[in-house]
Amino acid sequence: MFSNEYLRNATWYYNSCIGSAEHSYDSYEICIVCGDNPYYTFEIINGEATITDVDESISGDIVIPSTICGYPVTSIGGCAFYYCTNLESIEIPNSVTSIGDWAARECISLESIEIPKSVAYIGSFAFSGCTSLESIIISSSVTS
DSSP: OOOGGGGTTEEESOOOOSTTOOOOBOTTSOBTTTOOOSSEEEEEETTEEEEEEEOTTOEEEEEOOSEETTEEEEEEOTTTTTTOTEEEEEEOOTTOOEEOTTTTTTOTTOOEEEOOTTOOEEOTTTTTTOTTOOEEEOOTTOOO
16 A cells, blocks of 8 residues: 555556555545546646646536645646637636646637636636637736
8 A cells, every 4th residue: 555655746647446446436526545537637746736637528617626635736737628628617726826838728618717816827828719718707816
């Protein structure tokens, strides 16, 4: 069995359930046994999680969890939601402090997004090509 020490600086691309245990998903569709998520790819660096990629088939309204495997989700990586054409809205938790370059590029069905006050950085062209975007709320906490 692995301890959290081994996960402190790790990238999780695919996680199968430990041993022969079956997946048991929480309300955010993350397996409480192994951390597998059918949509998100994430990495854990220095005890913080970054969403690095999502399955392009993700659709509708999504809520990014504030924690993954017990680690706070602090950033959305560059191109993380690139070309998720059926994504309509993204709810970002208050734990997120940065949104990477081209994070939601070409999400042509994305209609709304609210950037929480915790976000200080939004990368270049983060919402480029989001042709259906009707509402984006950005707080004054964003400094770059």
